[in-house]
Amino acid sequence: MKQEDNEKFTDYFGRSVRALSDYLGIGFQIAVSFALFVLAGYWADEKFGTTPLLLLLGVVAGMIGMVLVLMKVVKNANRKKP
DSSP states (O other), X not given: OHHHHHXXXXXXXXXXXXXXXXXXXXXXXXXXXXXXXXXXXXXXXXXXXXTTHHHHHHHHHHHHHHHHHHHHHHHHHHHSOO
């Protein structure tokens, strides 16, 4: 009986780690896509002197990037069979 309990724990732990890594990956993709566009907009504003216009465009582009990442994740989740 002791060995069966250990196997159940290992299986449960493995599923938990896989789920956690999936969610961390999604969060990282969202954060990077948003931060990249915002920083690019800020940099462009500093370079061209168009303060806050390009920063706001970077925020909008970052939000669009986040939506695209989420749509991809939802599409892949719906495609997987339980």
